[in-house]
Amino acid sequence: MAKILSMINLDQRTAPEIGASIASRVRMRRKELKLTQEQLSRKAGMSLASYKRFEQKGLISLDALIRIAMALDCEDDFDGLFSKRGYASIEEVLRGQSR
Structure with a gap:
């Protein structure tokens, strides 16, 4: 049970929180462009x-x-979405090789 609990990230944001954050960034970009x-x-x-x-x-x-991203000339921001992440440590590299 402790192992399962250690895998749960209690700091994760909810889908509505992520959506609101994206909307806020779009709003800021729109205003920067004076639209x-x-x-x-x-x-x-x-x-x-x-x-x-x-x-x-x-x-x-x-x-x-x-x-919207295209209208704001930000469509390239989607390129990194769901892309393979790099390793953060040598331990992650070793764990990845043992799978």
Whole structure:
């Protein structure tokens, strides 16, 4: 039982927290570029209501999020998503070889 508990990361964020964090970063980028919500929603090819819902609640489809990233010239940020992570220590390298 202790081994199972040690594997659980209690610091993990929830899906809504991650969505809100992404929405916040998009909002900051939009403002850096001096775009209104309406301008960005138009540029991304989505309704203003959908864009506002994203900024307020972090709710969005993957397709719409990619279109927003493209409108903000940030689509390359998706390249690292789910990519293979490097090893943090020699122990991880050895454990990976023994599998």
